[in-house]
Amino acid sequence: MCPRAPFQQSASRPGLSRQVCQLAFSSELQRRHSDTLLSVAVTPGMVNTNLSRFLPFWQRLVAAPLKPLLLRSPAKGAESVLYAAAAPEAEVAGKYIGDCAIVEPSPQARDPELAELLWEKSASLVDECQRAQVNGG
Numbered sequence: 001m002c003p004r005a006p007f008q009q010s011a012s013r014p015g016l017s018r019q020v021c022q023l024a025f026s027s028e029l030q031r032r033h034s035d036t037l038l039s040v041a042v043t044p045g046m047v048n049t050n051l052s053r054f055l056p057f058w059q060r061l062v063a064a065p066l067k068p069l070l071l072r073s074p075a076k077g078a079e080s081v082l083y084a085a086a087a088p089e090a091e092v093a094g095k096y097i098g099d100c101a102i103v104e105p106s107p108q109a110r111d112p113e114l115a116e117l118l119w120e121k122s123a124s125l126v127d128e129c130q131r132a133q134v135n136g137g
Contacts, residue, residue, distance in 0.1 A: 030094030
């Protein structure tokens with residue numbers, strides 16, 4: 001079994017969100033492998049899906065009338081994904097797409113030191129996982 005080692009926050013990098021890490025990693029992937037692949041980060045936004053079925057009944061009851069008012073349709077959510085897939089490669093390579101436009105990520109997500117740190121940590125975890133599988137773990 002592969003080890004589970006979350007990315008450790010430090011005093012110098014407080015409050016790293018999953019989204020910040022994903023955006024930083026995506027840009028680092030594009031930087032390292034731009035000759036062989038295209039990395040684009042896309043957000044569909046808040047989409048009205050059936051995921052609320054996993055909420056407790058009382059939360060589903062409260063959320064049901066609000067979902068159509070506050071959340072976009074699945075078709076609307078797919079528009080940014082389709083935009084990223086159909087746009088010219090040079091326009092979207094290494095970018096963050098939302099609402100069918102390039103969105104400027106936060107300064108944290110654009111931090112090249114963070115991107116490199118995430119890349120190195122990810123590589124280390126993959127190596128550890130591969131060793132565990134080879135050793136019958």
